[in-house]
Amino acid sequence: MIENSIGDTLLRIHNSLRSQFHQLCRVAVAIYDQPSDTLKTFANSTDGESPLMFYEVKLADVPSLQQLARDGKPRVLDDLDILRRANTLHSRKIVEAGYHSSYTEPLIFDDQLVGFLFFDSDKPCYFNQRVIDKLQPYAKVLAAIVAVQFAAIRTLSGAVTVAREFSRHRDEETANHLRRMSTYSRLIAKTVAPGFGLGDEEVEFIFNFSQLHDIGKIAIADAILLKPGKLTPEEYREAQAHVARGVEMAQMMIKEFGLERIRHTDMLLNIIGCHHERYDGSGYPNGLKGEAIPIEGRIVAVADVFDALTSERPYKHAWAVNDAFAYLLRNAGTQFDPVCVEAAFACAEEFKQIQARYRDEPFLPEEQSSS
Ligand SMILES: [Fe+2]
Numbered sequence: 001m002i003e004n005s006i007g008d009t010l011l012r013i014h015n016s017l018r019s020q021f022h023q024l025c026r027v028a029v030a031i032y033d034q035p036s037d038t039l040k041t042f043a044n045s046t047d048g049e050s051p052l053m054f055y056e057v058k059l060a061d062v063p064s065l066q067q068l069a070r071d072g073k074p075r076v077l078d079d080l081d082i083l084r085r086a087n088t089l090h091s092r093k094i095v096e097a098g099y100h101s102s103y104t105e106p107l108i109f110d111d112q113l114v115g116f117l118f119f120d121s122d123k124p125c126y127f128n129q130r131v132i133d134k135l136q137p138y139a140k141v142l143a144a145i146v147a148v149q150f151a152a153i154r155t156l157s158g159a160v161t162v163a164r165e166f167s168r169h170r171d172e173e174t175a176n177h178l179r180r181m182s183t184y185s186r187l188i189a190k191t192v193a194p195g196f197g198l199g200d201e202e203v204e205f206i207f208n209f210s211q212l213h214d215i216g217k218i219a220i221a222d223a224i225l226l227k228p229g230k231l232t233p234e235e236y237r238e239a240q241a242h243v244a245r246g247v248e249m250a251q252m253m254i255k256e257f258g259l260e261r262i263r264h265t266d267m268l269l270n271i272i273g274c275h276h277e278r279y280d281g282s283g284y285p286n287g288l289k290g291e292a293i294p295i296e297g298r299i300v301a302v303a304d305v306f307d308a309l310t311s312e313r314p315y316k317h318a319w320a321v322n323d324a325f326a327y328l329l330r331n332a333g334t335q336f337d338p339v340c341v342e343a344a345f346a347c348a349e350e351f352k353q354i355q356a357r358y359r360d361e362p363f364l365p366e367e368q369s370s371s
């Protein structure tokens with residue numbers, strides 16, 4: 001059985017609360033990523049349109065929430081009008097959406113901050129003690145659900161990272177390639193999200209899982225992966241097998257770590273399994289065509305090729321960004337999903353910033369010395 005996503009859980013909780021609390025208009029979860037000190041919108045159940053999606057902010061830039069995380073205590077704001085002059089976008093959006101009071105609970109599991117749970121009402125002073133007493137148990141349950149889902153995914157990513165570290169010297173792809181291509185993937189996913197019914201949750205998983213697209217390369221012989229010249233047809237077939245090997249490895253790990261019940265592991269398998277499919281059906285391993293290729297596969301294919309083109313490899317110079325975009329455009333509809341290419345193009349400025357932020361050169365000596 002597949003477990004419900006956090007979004008589905010929120011929806012169910014909100015629905016059951018609504019019968020008692022008519023003016024509870026919104027329940028939302030933001031997740032916290034400790035290494036980057038980032039808080040990201042993740043799931044919400046909102047009457048009407050959500051005022052805040054695909055949003056992230058450094059926790060250090062929101063001292064009030066930082067304080068909640070430190071104290072582990074909830075916060076009630078009886079009149080959100082005080083946020084009107086706030087200098088953070090999220091505060092302004094919440095006020096502009098017509099919410100008047102809020103109740104925020106830090107989600108803490110095993111002494112670690114995993115995120116925040118927000119309840120909003122269109123009525124001022126809505127969250128009195130009686131209401132809070134009813135809401136608090138839900139916060140505990142949600143903290144556990146969020147923590148468990150992410151712990152499982154982190155375990156999986158951790159195992160893969162270790163495996164990658166061992167094999168890094170065999171692969172020309174650096175840790176920065178993974179950072180760049182996963183960030184490109186997230187940008188494309190965010191941009192195409194409305195058209196494909198993707199929410200924050202899916203975008204986050206695409207970001208996390210895209211880093212694992214080539215794990216199957218671990219199983220491919222050095223002589224092929226590192227061969228400086230052209231591969232023979234036989235060698236090329238063997239190199240292509242990294243997709244099937246990757247899917248097998250991911251399936252094994254999903255089983256090993258008991259992740260079968262976690263929603264979205266299918267996205268991981270699709271990303272690994274479909275990142276070399278081509279939109280016109282001429283890709284591998286299955287020659288899937290157009291919409292038959294899962295959207296996460298189509299997104300990652302664009303991000304991966306863009307980064308390969310703009311990176312230096314032993315056998316090629318790095319292409320200029322504009323040349324790489326021209327390549328994507330030329331091959332939209334044949335190699336790539338045109339919608340994903342268009343999305344990448346719309347984010348051209350961000351792509352350039354990512355490239356500058358995660359340049360290969362300054363990181364290489366340090367990273368190579370560890371391998
Ligand atoms: Fe690959």
Ligand SMILES: [Fe+2]
Binds near residue numbers: 214
């Ligand atoms: Fe790659």
